[in-house]
Amino acid sequence: MGSQGFGYSSRGSGCNRSIGVSATPEKPRFRPNALCVVPCTVSQLHSATEIQSGFSMGEIEINMVSLVGIVRRVSSSMSSMLYLLDDMTGAPIGARFWLDGEEDGVENSAIPPGTYVKIIGRLRSFENHRSVVGLHIRRLQDLNEITSHILEVTQAHMAYGNPPLHKTNNTSISSNGTEQHQSVKNVEGFSPAQNEVFKLIKSYPDPSGISLKILSNCVTPQYLFNIKNCLQFLTNEGHIYTTVDDDHFKAVD
Amino acid sequence: MSGVFEAPKHRINASMLSQYVSKPVCFTGRVEKVHPSGKSFTLTDGEGKTASVELNEPLDEELSGIVEVVGMVSNKGTVMAVAYTALRDDKIPFDLELYNEALKIIHDHPQHYPFQ
Numbered sequence: 001m002g003s004q005g006f007g008y009s010s011r012g013s014g015c016n017r018s019i020g021v022s023a024t025p026e027k028p029r030f031r032p033n034a035l036c037v038v039p040c041t042v043s044q045l046h047s048a049t050e051i052q053s054g055f056s057m058g059e060i061e062i063n064m065v066s067l068v069g070i071v072r073r074v075s076s077s078m079s080s081m082l083y084l085l086d087d088m089t090g091a092p093i094g095a096r097f098w099l100d101g102e103e104d105g106v107e108n109s110a111i112p113p114g115t116y117v118k119i120i121g122r123l124r125s126f127e128n129h130r131s132v133v134g135l136h137i138r139r140l141q142d143l144n145e146i147t148s149h150i151l152e153v154t155q156a157h158m159a160y161g162n163p164p165l166h167k168t169n170n171t172s173i174s175s176n177g178t179e180q181h182q183s184v185k186n187v188e189g190f191s192p193a194q195n196e197v198f199k200l201i202k203s204y205p206d207p208s209g210i211s212l213k214i215l216s217n218c219v220t221p222q223y224l225f226n227i228k229n230c231l232q233f234l235t236n237e238g239h240i241y242t243t244v245d246d247d248h249f250k251a252v253d
Numbered sequence: 254m255s256g257v258f259e260a261p262k263h264r265i266n267a268s269m270l271s272q273y274v275s276k277p278v279c280f281t282g283r284v285e286k287v288h289p290s291g292k293s294f295t296l297t298d299g300e301g302k303t304a305s306v307e308l309n310e311p312l313d314e315e316l317s318g319i320v321e322v323v324g325m326v327s328n329k330g331t332v333m334a335v336a337y338t339a340l341r342d343d344k345i346p347f348d349l350e351l352y353n354e355a356l357k358i359i360h361d362h363p364q365h366y367p368f369q
Binding site (some may be wrong): 144 | 263338344365
């Protein structure tokens, strides 16, 4: 065996079959990040941004995806089956299933065009053309899976706080994702953390003020480490004051 | 017209037809009545509202149950079908009302379920 030089990482038997999936030698075959299967629409696959470790849509990393759609065309060759999948959200996408003699979830018994299927595979981009490397395909026995997939896609992308595409205010949606709070209107001169702490104190109904304990429970987890600094800043600027003790705060009207 | 397949085909119900005139749509509904000529039929959606579908060529088969039509909306509010698929739901019935609820959700949240 031995090392093969040129920076190749030899994987035992070496490349006995160049599938074309891993085009560059440096890219390892398996991505540990891609452990989730994300339900997606074809349009989302086309518009996903290519990043170093695969693809992303806003906050979500999408590599392994599930799709539900209707097969528009099937083309087969000696080594693979190509299904053109249409889920109505855009131009159909090709999903290629490599035939390697193992049944492995690939239903070689013909899936004719006009059949609704569920496909699980990996998103791939080659020369600006998006496609799916198919891992599993099955016909839908229960067509209510069309509905459930629609709902799963919406829920998955909603849960990851995918920011709205068209409504961007002046707050820049930075790539670190720090500016995810669209609902909180920024008070002039406050940082997002200070703003949120101030809003929480201001909206607390109890006349004796909000305790530090409750405040810590309500604040966004990423701001928690900074809470004491925020309180110090707000007190110094005269926006809040302490009430029953040093750990209870009220906002100045 | 084959360009319709390459375009996004908004999933809609009967109430949304007027918003999608001259646009490609995907309409799923239950067959209500087939015109004797076989060149048109009506579908009811999950809300019980009706839409009219017109075909280029007359049907060459019995059409019943749940059908998914892909086509363009005419200015009369009918769907000019380019293709249709009969959704076989004899084993497990298709819940059209639930599908309608899903439609309303994706129309309220186009950013999470984009049509290109």
